[in-house]
Amino acid sequence: MKNLLEIQDAHVYIGSFYILQGISLVVPKGEVTLLLGRNGAGKTTTMKTILGIYPPKEGKIIFREEEITNLPTHKIVNKGIGYVPDTRRIFGTLTVEQNLIVSRRKATSHSEMQERLELIFDLFPDIRGFLKQKAGTLSGGQQQMLAVARALVNNNDLLLIDEPTEGLSPLLAKNLIASLSRLKEFATILLVEQNFRAVSKLGDNYYIIDSGKIAHEGNNMSELIEDKVLLAKYLGVSI
Amino acid sequence: MDNESNIKGRFRGSNRTISSFLSNNRTIIAAVAFLYLLPLGTAAATSPTRTLLSLMTQIMIFGLLAMSFDLQLGRSALLNFGQVALFGVGAYTMAFTLNSDILPPPFNLIAAIPFPLTIIVAMMIGGFLGLIMGLTTSRLRGTAFAFIALAIAEFIYNFFNENPAISGGETGLPVPIPGIIRTGPFYLFFVVIAFAFLAAFIGMVILYLKKRTERIGLILVTPVMVVLTTVLFVFGTNILGPLVVIVAFLLLILLYWFERSESISDPLQYSKTRTNGSEEERADILTDYMLPFAIVVLFLLGVGLAFGSNIAGLWALWAEGGSIFILKIPVQYYLVLTCITIIYYFTRRLLSSPFGRMITAVAQNEGRAEALGYNSYHAKIVVLFISGAIASLAGGLYAQYFGTIDPNSVLGVDLTINAMLYTIIGGLGTLFGPILGAGVVEYSTLNLNIIFQSIGLNPGLWLLGLGVVYVFIVLFMPHGIVGTIGKRSVSIKDKLRRFKLGNLEFGLKDADYWILGLLGTMGFFLLLTEDAGFTLIITGIFAFLDAFVLFVVYYFVLSTKDSRILLSITGIFGVLTVFGLLQMYNSILLLGGIWIPLLIITVISGVLTAYNLVLINRFRKEIRSYLAGGIRRIFRRGR
Amino acid sequence: MQRVTFTIKDYLDDNPRVKQILKYCVSIALIIGAGLLVKVAIDVYTWNGFIIGVSKSLVNGLALSMLLFLMVSGFFLIFGLCGVINFAHGAFFMLGGFMGFVIYLATESVFLDPTLPFFLIFGSNHLALSITAFIVSALGATAVMALIGGGIEFFTIRRLYGNPIAQILLTVGFMFIITQVAELIWGPPQISYFIINNSQISYFFISGTLDLGGGMIFVWYRIFLIFLGLSVAGLMFVGFRRTRIGLQIQAGIEDSEMVEALGTNIRRLFTIVFMLGSGLAGFSGAVLVPWIGANSGHGLTYLIYAFVIVVIGGAHYGRFEGTFFSALIVGLSMQFASYFAPGIKDVIVFIIMAAILILRPGGLTGHGQ
Numbered sequence A: 001m002k003n004l005l006e007i008q009d010a011h012v013y014i015g016s017f018y019i020l021q022g023i024s025l026v027v028p029k030g031e032v033t034l035l036l037g038r039n040g041a042g043k044t045t046t047m048k049t050i051l052g053i054y055p056p057k058e059g060k061i062i063f064r065e066e067e068i069t070n071l072p073t074h075k076i077v078n079k080g081i082g083y084v085p086d087t088r089r090i091f092g093t094l095t096v097e098q099n100l101i102v103s104r105r106k107a108t109s110h111s112e113m114q115e116r117l118e119l120i121f122d123l124f125p126d127i128r129g130f131l132k133q134k135a136g137t138l139s140g141g142q143q144q145m146l147a148v149a150r151a152l153v154n155n156n157d158l159l160l161i162d163e164p165t166e167g168l169s170p171l172l173a174k175n176l177i178a179s180l181s182r183l184k185e186f187a188t189i190l191l192v193e194q195n196f197r198a199v200s201k202l203g204d205n206y207y208i209i210d211s212g213k214i215a216h217e218g219n220n221m222s223e224l225i226e227d228k229v230l231l232a233k234y235l236g237v238s239i
Numbered sequence B: 001m002d003n004e005s006n007i008k009g010r011f012r013g014s015n016r017t018i019s020s021f022l023s024n025n026r027t028i029i030a031a032v033a034f035l036y037l038l039p040l041g042t043a044a045a046t047s048p049t050r051t052l053l054s055l056m057t058q059i060m061i062f063g064l065l066a067m068s069f070d071l072q073l074g075r076s077a078l079l080n081f082g083q084v085a086l087f088g089v090g091a092y093t094m095a096f097t098l099n100s101d102i103l104p105p106p107f108n109l110i111a112a113i114p115f116p117l118t119i120i121v122a123m124m125i126g127g128f129l130g131l132i133m134g135l136t137t138s139r140l141r142g143t144a145f146a147f148i149a150l151a152i153a154e155f156i157y158n159f160f161n162e163n164p165a166i167s168g169g170e171t172g173l174p175v176p177i178p179g180i181i182r183t184g185p186f187y188l189f190f191v192v193i194a195f196a197f198l199a200a201f202i203g204m205v206i207l208y209l210k211k212r213t214e215r216i217g218l219i220l221v222t223p224v225m226v227v228l229t230t231v232l233f234v235f236g237t238n239i240l241g242p243l244v245v246i247v248a249f250l251l252l253i254l255l256y257w258f259e260r261s262e263s264i265s266d267p268l269q270y271s272k273t274r275t276n277g278s279e280e281e282r283a284d285i286l287t288d289y290m291l292p293f294a295i296v297v298l299f300l301l302g303v304g305l306a307f308g309s310n311i312a313g314l315w316a317l318w319a320e321g322g323s324i325f326i327l328k329i330p331v332q333y334y335l336v337l338t339c340i341t342i343i344y345y346f347t348r349r350l351l352s353s354p355f356g357r358m359i360t361a362v363a364q365n366e367g368r369a370e371a372l373g374y375n376s377y378h379a380k381i382v383v384l385f386i387s388g389a390i391a392s393l394a395g396g397l398y399a400q401y402f403g404t405i406d407p408n409s410v411l412g413v414d415l416t417i418n419a420m421l422y423t424i425i426g427g428l429g430t431l432f433g434p435i436l437g438a439g440v441v442e443y444s445t446l447n448l449n450i451i452f453q454s455i456g457l458n459p460g461l462w463l464l465g466l467g468v469v470y471v472f473i474v475l476f477m478p479h480g481i482v483g484t485i486g487k488r489s490v491s492i493k494d495k496l497r498r499f500k501l502g503n504l505e506f507g508l509k510d511a512d513y514w515i516l517g518l519l520g521t522m523g524f525f526l527l528l529t530e531d532a533g534f535t536l537i538i539t540g541i542f543a544f545l546d547a548f549v550l551f552v553v554y555y556f557v558l559s560t561k562d563s564r565i566l567l568s569i570t571g572i573f574g575v576l577t578v579f580g581l582l583q584m585y586n587s588i589l590l591l592g593g594i595w596i597p598l599l600i601i602t603v604i605s606g607v608l609t610a611y612n613l614v615l616i617n618r619f620r621k622e623i624r625s626y627l628a629g630g631i632r633r634i635f636r637r638g639r
Numbered sequence C: 001m002q003r004v005t006f007t008i009k010d011y012l013d014d015n016p017r018v019k020q021i022l023k024y025c026v027s028i029a030l031i032i033g034a035g036l037l038v039k040v041a042i043d044v045y046t047w048n049g050f051i052i053g054v055s056k057s058l059v060n061g062l063a064l065s066m067l068l069f070l071m072v073s074g075f076f077l078i079f080g081l082c083g084v085i086n087f088a089h090g091a092f093f094m095l096g097g098f099m100g101f102v103i104y105l106a107t108e109s110v111f112l113d114p115t116l117p118f119f120l121i122f123g124s125n126h127l128a129l130s131i132t133a134f135i136v137s138a139l140g141a142t143a144v145m146a147l148i149g150g151g152i153e154f155f156t157i158r159r160l161y162g163n164p165i166a167q168i169l170l171t172v173g174f175m176f177i178i179t180q181v182a183e184l185i186w187g188p189p190q191i192s193y194f195i196i197n198n199s200q201i202s203y204f205f206i207s208g209t210l211d212l213g214g215g216m217i218f219v220w221y222r223i224f225l226i227f228l229g230l231s232v233a234g235l236m237f238v239g240f241r242r243t244r245i246g247l248q249i250q251a252g253i254e255d256s257e258m259v260e261a262l263g264t265n266i267r268r269l270f271t272i273v274f275m276l277g278s279g280l281a282g283f284s285g286a287v288l289v290p291w292i293g294a295n296s297g298h299g300l301t302y303l304i305y306a307f308v309i310v311v312i313g314g315a316h317y318g319r320f321e322g323t324f325f326s327a328l329i330v331g332l333s334m335q336f337a338s339y340f341a342p343g344i345k346d347v348i349v350f351i352i353m354a355a356i357l358i359l360r361p362g363g364l365t366g367h368g369q
């Protein structure tokens, strides 16, 4: 099994709006795949389509060589997908610990969770310090760590991470990306990131989405960074 | 000369606005004219239509309430759980203005306002209460509004409940019937309105026939004419009336033929105006002015003759100062009907105006409407004002109609729930649906209660059943009766447009549906009338149908040998025979006497069915191939 | 003792909003109290009568508040997690009352049947019989209502998620149906059913009064209700902090889509919450029967109380604290008003609601407009 996840020609509507107009992509196992594109291009929608929140009207989604196209969200997630949403969406009225407890799935035993917690504390040592604190009172960077940690509570094969550095200071963003690169050993990652230069070392493959279609794909990030025309056209970078 | 042409032009202009008004509101005019015609037949206190009239009055009052609810929920997505407060305030305003003994001195001056004006007062007060509800709550979105409106309504309810001195408490507050309701001139005033509507109706029919010169035009109008004549014949008191109306209808057919021949030969007529202008002019005058005028006059004369002795009788009773109580039911019916007609017409106009479109936009997506520059707050406030006024009007009419009110009957939350049931069952957002819903529910409640009681069941079971029906409608028929029919009717209309009988094309257009509306209304009300005349009318209709089928359609069958038509006609006659037998059985059992015409019709239908069977035998080859084709088609579609 | 005050203080420091609510409650209480004092000055109340009035209203108010809180938290849970305004909630409460009534009497008659083994235990020990029957009736009513509520969610409301108005219309339909059923079986709202009047042995385990002398007479059952309500509320509170499903529900109230994206079957959670909420309504209805009786008119009355409490507490942003305090306000003010100012006892809650909405449009816990 080479490709962990595969989307075949997905057409997605939200209400009556035609948002994804035939997206096809593959996420090879053990690698980091980047999803790039301007704001409103359809990156988050692609993530939600994988999760079954917006099931595609046409097309197929295959995870571990098994079709998951029209399964309900919780069944898809229970196959081993972790999700870090774009606006963090941590549960502000719960404590950090409770946030992590809520994230544990049935399939993950308590002892297993303890192991995972060790990993989380290893990656984000700060979290140990504010376990008992209300999540709503955390700072932006801490909340983002919690959002990532929530996806690590279970042993997920695939992590969907949506704009993790959004709204973080450059230093915090750098630290976070460093942590993410350590995650590479444990899981396959589909990463949405505006700041593609920061993750250029991380990414093995990339897809550029534009207006709900795959505009460009490749597996050489350094070439992409040099390709000023492409960047200007799809990512809004001035030459 | 100049002046004259100017006047003529102005006359033409007003003529055109009237005719466009008539043509744009065909169904309303036809149905309303019929509704105005109904009470003309009630002369004696024993007349069977009186029960129908008072039921209708109730239905229209609750229909108004439901309509105002629908205006809020269906059009602007405001779920007002305090609707009943608006209704109750209207009812109490009416009570206070009609009875000066209730309120303490400075306030009882309100009773100095004469009666019909008090309706306006009640509407204003209801409108302002709606406005207050709106100002305090409608900045809140949807659900919170439902909470708080309910709390306001409960507050008002409790206020009245705890002050029996002004609310009447448990025993209720007597509301005197306004004196004017029982006077002859007031009655006559409505009779005049009735005649005006009848004139508008016949004018509309004339305009329709002048435009619809295809064969189908006459075919469609004929049943209307037949049924109307029969109604006059059965309910009227003077045989001359229907005869005059028949003459009017004959003239109508004449007019139709004139127009038809003209329109058929039209393409060849390009030179006519040039060579023979004066003749053209004369023809124009004949078909544009003289004939229509004669028809209208004859029609009104006929109606007047048919019901003249009724009207004169009631007037005479009043003049003698005798039993004026008889006037109560027809006059109150007229009053409520007039109110509902005006309100319905203006609400419909309002909703199709740019403002109405703005309301709908706000309801569909508040955020987006605001982004487009609509002020959703204003839209909601205005809707609440209007619908508050309507609900209050309903309350006021309720108070003067029922004669006693108490906090439970006019301010109880059940009334809001009832309004909701009517609206959902009739069709949310359809404006007419809620009125129909009120009719269906009220009528069923009345009758099923009696039926349930007579077979020893608890009448509460019906309410339970109503709740279940309601839940099913919410779940599976979210558009209610009217909405669902509306949705279906698109495809049905399409089929009817392409429907063909032999070489006779029906090709029903939108403009034709008023006839179905009118016939439906008539059928519905005649069905509700517990009158022996109903059987006669049914008989008349079926006699007409028999004759119609016999003379018109057979011609096509024998000339086209179309087996489809043959089959359907056989079906029709079969049904007619069975129906005739049933009716005969009914009338022998219940009414006695009038079964002879039924017997004749049944025999004719039976003979025709038999004859059809012979024909079927003769055409069996065609029929078999047709049926085989049909079956093949079905299977092909299945694959 | 030291320790307890410490934790409460900690808790208040942790939850500034609760502190704020408490402040509001205190100020409202002060206003009401000041009004009452004026009233006392004007009226011819003796000091003695005033104390009696206050203490009686306090006991009754607290008892009512606790049960209102239980009922409303069911309503609030359903609204918070599923976004459904359950207009049938009052009807659930009312039906819960009847279920409690019926189950109590049925249990009693089973226990008193000489042919059954229960008779050996309960035949002569009426106290044990009554207590057991009461527990059975409360739990039975909870279970029945939970099943009814869950069934309604599973078979009908589930189809309409995403269409709030249709949901409301649907729950109104169920309110209508349940009310009609109750009226069919038990008659119109003019008739109230009390256990003790219908019991075969005319006995109920808490029926007496507590007489402290000097006219200070309290009904035992209402005192019992305070503790029952408090303990169930405490149990619920702990349940929501400690159990996984409680946490999931809390998280779902905040962001149900995210809870689903973490792998929870949200639809199942909705059904569970519906069962829980309806069960709470049934429970509070059943245990209130010995006091207020079972009555087919209660559906609407208590629905309106639920609305008022939720509006005062701040339905849209608030949490249980807001609901708890607003239940206290409503229950206490109703009882105080009915003792001191019977003329306004039915409108007092609406007046308070209007006042709070004017002061804080979002309710106690809301952020204002």
Ligand SMILES: Nc1ncnc2c1ncn2[C@@H]1O[C@H](COP(=O)(O)OP(=O)(O)O)[C@@H](O)[C@H]1O
Pocket (backbone or CB within 6 Å): A014, A015, A017, A019, A037, A038, A039, A040, A041, A042, A043, A044, A045, A046
């Ligand atoms: N709930 C929604 N309703 C309608 N349109 C939406 C909705 N969510 C997203 N969209 C539209 O879908 C497009 C893609 O959005 P998204 O996937 O969030 O973009 P991004 O690539 O920035 O993550 C945008 O144009 C957005 O306006």
Ligand SMILES: [Mg+2]
Pocket (backbone or CB within 6 Å): A040, A043, A044, A045, A086, A163
């Ligand atoms: Mg995004």
